[in-house]
Amino acid sequence: MALVKKGSRRIVVDGVTYRWRVRHKPTYCQGNGWTPLAFAVEDATTPGTTLVVRADRPHPGNWFALPTQPVLPADVAQAIRTALAQGWMPLASGSPFRLELSSGSTTGTNTALARGLSA
Template identity: 65%
Template sequence: MALGKKGARRIVVDGVTYRWRLRRRPTYSQALCWSPCTYAVECADHRGATLVVTTGTPHPGNWFGRPATPVLPADVAGHIRLALSRGWMPDRPGSPFFLDVSEDCVPGP
């Protein structure tokens, strides 16, 4: 699963360049606040396994206007470091590596 370059942001963590991307529009489930916001990260220099991070907050574009904290570059850097410590190998091909950092996913109304 490759991450498209359009809309992706660059981030350098410990000397390695990554690209990360949050969906502009939420999925139907995210729009109804049934599932939390997710974003993807990949190494910018090598084709390898993609990191998929599940946050504990609603997507900023949810339909109910629930308060959502934005995904900040500092959060992304911390999640990359956490995933690396848990075994994510961004420079080797493979299936996506899922990292769930949500505490509780609040279901919709």
């Protein structure tokens, strides 16, 4: 799964350049506040396995004005470092690596999670 270049942002983490993107419009589940915000990250030079990060906050475009915060580059950098420590290999091909960020804990998995993870 390749990340759409339009709307993506570049970030350099530990000397490696990545691209990341938050879905502009929330999914139906994100709009209702049922699932949290998610964003995707991939290597900028050689796209391989995409990192899909499920954040610990509602999507900013939710339909019920739930309190939220934007995703900052520092959040993305921390998620990248956490995923790399948990085994994400951005240059390898394969299914997306999923990282769950919940209040205070992080869990990485390479298996499909519940619905609403589209970034």
